[in-house]
Amino acid sequence: MVISDQLVQQIKEKESPIVVGLDPQYEQLPNLIREISEKKRGETLEAAGDAIFEFNKGLIDAIYDIVPAVKPQIAYYEQYGIPGLIAYQKTCRYAKEKGLIVIGDIKRSDIGSTSEAYSRAHIGKTAVGSCNFEAFPADIVTINPYMGTDTIRPFLEKIEAYEKGIFVLVKTSNPSSNEIQDQCIRKIPLYEKVAECVYGWGKDSIGSSGYSAVGAVVGATYPEEMKKLRLLMPNAYFLVPGYGAQGATASDIVHAFNKDGLGAVVNSSRGIIYAYQKSAQTYQEAARQSTLLMKKDIMEALRKHK
Amino acid sequence: MVISDQLVQQIKEKESPIVVGLDPQYEQLPNLIREISEKKRGETLEAAGDAIFEFNKGLIDAIYDIVPAVKPQIAYYEQYGIPGLIAYQKTCRYAKEKGLIVIGDIKRSDIGSTSEAYSRAHIGKTAVGSCNFEAFPADIVTINPYMGTDTIRPFLEKIEAYEKGIFVLVKTSNPSSNEIQDQCIRKIPLYEKVAECVYGWGKDSIGSSGYSAVGAVVGATYPEEMKKLRLLMPNAYFLVPGYGAQGATASDIVHAFNKDGLGAVVNSSRGIIYAYQKSAQTYQEAARQSTLLMKKDIMEALRKHK
Numbered sequence: 001m002v003i004s005d006q007l008v009q010q011i012k013e014k015e016s017p018i019v020v021g022l023d024p025q026y027e028q029l030p031n032l033i034r035e036i037s038e039k040k041r042g043e044t045l046e047a048a049g050d051a052i053f054e055f056n057k058g059l060i061d062a063i064y065d066i067v068p069a070v071k072p073q074i075a076y077y078e079q080y081g082i083p084g085l086i087a088y089q090k091t092c093r094y095a096k097e098k099g100l101i102v103i104g105d106i107k108r109s110d111i112g113s114t115s116e117a118y119s120r121a122h123i124g125k126t127a128v129g130s131c132n133f134e135a136f137p138a139d140i141v142t143i144n145p146y147m148g149t150d151t152i153r154p155f156l157e158k159i160e161a162y163e164k165g166i167f168v169l170v171k172t173s174n175p176s177s178n179e180i181q182d183q184c185i186r187k188i189p190l191y192e193k194v195a196e197c198v199y200g201w202g203k204d205s206i207g208s209s210g211y212s213a214v215g216a217v218v219g220a221t222y223p224e225e226m227k228k229l230r231l232l233m234p235n236a237y238f239l240v241p242g243y244g245a246q247g248a249t250a251s252d253i254v255h256a257f258n259k260d261g262l263g264a265v266v267n268s269s270r271g272i273i274y275a276y277q278k279s280a281q282t283y284q285e286a287a288r289q290s291t292l293l294m295k296k297d298i299m300e301a302l303r304k305h306k
Numbered sequence: 307m308v309i310s311d312q313l314v315q316q317i318k319e320k321e322s323p324i325v326v327g328l329d330p331q332y333e334q335l336p337n338l339i340r341e342i343s344e345k346k347r348g349e350t351l352e353a354a355g356d357a358i359f360e361f362n363k364g365l366i367d368a369i370y371d372i373v374p375a376v377k378p379q380i381a382y383y384e385q386y387g388i389p390g391l392i393a394y395q396k397t398c399r400y401a402k403e404k405g406l407i408v409i410g411d412i413k414r415s416d417i418g419s420t421s422e423a424y425s426r427a428h429i430g431k432t433a434v435g436s437c438n439f440e441a442f443p444a445d446i447v448t449i450n451p452y453m454g455t456d457t458i459r460p461f462l463e464k465i466e467a468y469e470k471g472i473f474v475l476v477k478t479s480n481p482s483s484n485e486i487q488d489q490c491i492r493k494i495p496l497y498e499k500v501a502e503c504v505y506g507w508g509k510d511s512i513g514s515s516g517y518s519a520v521g522a523v524v525g526a527t528y529p530e531e532m533k534k535l536r537l538l539m540p541n542a543y544f545l546v547p548g549y550g551a552q553g554a555t556a557s558d559i560v561h562a563f564n565k566d567g568l569g570a571v572v573n574s575s576r577g578i579i580y581a582y583q584k585s586a587q588t589y590q591e592a593a594r595q596s597t598l599l600m601k602k603d604i605m606e607a608l609r610k611h612k
Binding site: 023025026027038043044045047048073075076078079080081082084085086089107108109110111112113114115117118120121122126127128129130131133135136144145146147148149150151169172173174175176177178179180181183184185186190193194197241246 | 329331332333344349350351353354379381382384385386387388390391392395413414415416417418419420421423424426427428432433434435436437439441442450451452453454455456457475478479480481482483484485486487489490491492496499500503547552
């Protein structure tokens with residue numbers, strides 16, 4: 001099944017267009033998890049890796065039945081070196097076991113031959129002799145479009161071969177995204193030009209839901225831009241960061257959705273995974289409760305918006 | 307010492323503005339290396355990782371005295387999963403032991419907090435309790451500018467704290483780099499706008515050589531654009547891909563250099579590391595010989611150009 005159809009199915013079943021971002025920072029993990037890990041392995045990257053996977057496992061157990069997908073941000077794992085990336089890998093696998101769609105937030109891109117290697121690494125397979133391996137098993141990955149179509153092509157091939165997907169950075173949520181992305185070309189901002197590319201790249205992978213396996217990252221922190229982008233990419237699923245810790249609200253986010261109530265998944269990372277720091281609950285209870293609150297917040301805003 | 311001064315020193319000592327790109331593809335490695343590795347570990351990612359490090363070690367031994375730097379492209383390691391990234395790490399460490407500057411070709415970027423994690427991972431340090439670790443030990447890394455200044459700032463902080471450097475993608479060597487990078491804003495192409503940013507980002511890290519720790523990636527496949535970019539970023543070192551396998555010649559490349567004969571390092575990957583496939587020599591002899599030929603080719607073109 002086309003990945004966008006899998007996503008739509010899960011969103012409908014769970015009535016939840018929410019993605020939990022798994023961005024683990026060791027010193028923010030619950031004391032108990034860190035203590036157990038350090039007791040075994042000392043103050044090492046291995047201890048951090050173990051603790052991170054333990055933490056993520058607990059989070060996934062707490063929210064797998066109320067969200068369609070999780071989004072591990074690979075930078076937070078890379079900083080812990082090899083043990084960190086082992087935790088990334090184990091997190092992806094565990095989330096998949098629990099039936100979740102895994103969005104690897106990797107923001108890769110490079111010239112054709114190198115993009116081929118990245119696409120094999122994250123949504124494809126790598127051959128060693130006659131055997132094939134999944135190096136890092138994501139279902140969908142985020143992609144940076146700065147280098148153009150030939151950086152995207154290898155990913156499009158993997159989408160077709162393995163029922164995978166991509167979200168292309170169109171308009172990102174960070175404050176300085178305007179510096180490059182908002183530059184105007186004959187009065188049209190660059191991000192709209194990228195949106196046109198995304199529309200083209202996605203034409204051949206539209207599922208029965210009407211949505212393509214080629215989606216777009218559109219930051220919730222720019223609601224006016226979002227309205228325009230929704231019209232320019234009717235078939236693209238939007239991955240929407242910026243809710244919560246980055247400042248966007250549910251009323252900013254409604255413009256990411258189409259009239260069918262579909263077309264977007266909203267991510268929250270820190271607001272969910274570190275909710276326990278402002279609560280008397282365990283980190284798992286706090287994560288579940290804040291996910292449910294976010295779901296309620298967004299579903300209400302969507303109903304009002306209809 | 308500022309990293310650009312270290313680079314200039316090595317280039318002068320070795321009379322060689324050449325970077326060898328370490329982009330290992332398992333099936334292209336010499337039969338003997340693969341056979342030994344597979345005998346021990348079967349057709350596994352571990353076998354690929356071992357073989358890749360063995361291959362790279364041989365390459366480094368063959369060229370460390372005639373080039374200032376090597377550039378492992380991390381995508382080629384990521385595709386072999388954890389064993390691939392162990393090979394990346396060991397390659398970086400071995401090259402540094404041999405006195406080489408390591409350019410990690412990672413092309414990362416993300417929102418501020420995530421870029422902080424990437425910068426820690428590749429040119430900084432990661433804390434676990436009271437201990438600090440170098441996750442992936444590069445000296446300089448490549449960075450994608452699509453998300454703007456706040457994605458660059460954490461890297462600039464690491465440059466200052468740890469004497470590291472970055473090369474920002476300005477005009478890449480691939481055929482479709484025009485799609486985004488050549489879009490004109492009030493008659494000025496986007497890549498020139500990025501060049502202005504690079505100039506600004508690099509102002510605070512200029513060494514005694516006159517060059518900044520913030521450099522630029524400028525593809526050799528676009529010589530006309532290169533001429534303009536050289537004038538726009540006088541203090542930036544250029545990392546120049548595209549020579550050899552991608553089609554650019556020494557006469558295309560001369561425009562990347564300043565009048566002092568400095569200001570650029572030219573990369574070749576496939577043309578050097580797989581030179582043995584078109585030769586009766588060992589892969590080490592062939593790599594050394596093709597590096598020396600490339601050096602001669604470029605130094606002659608530079609003399610003519612003066």
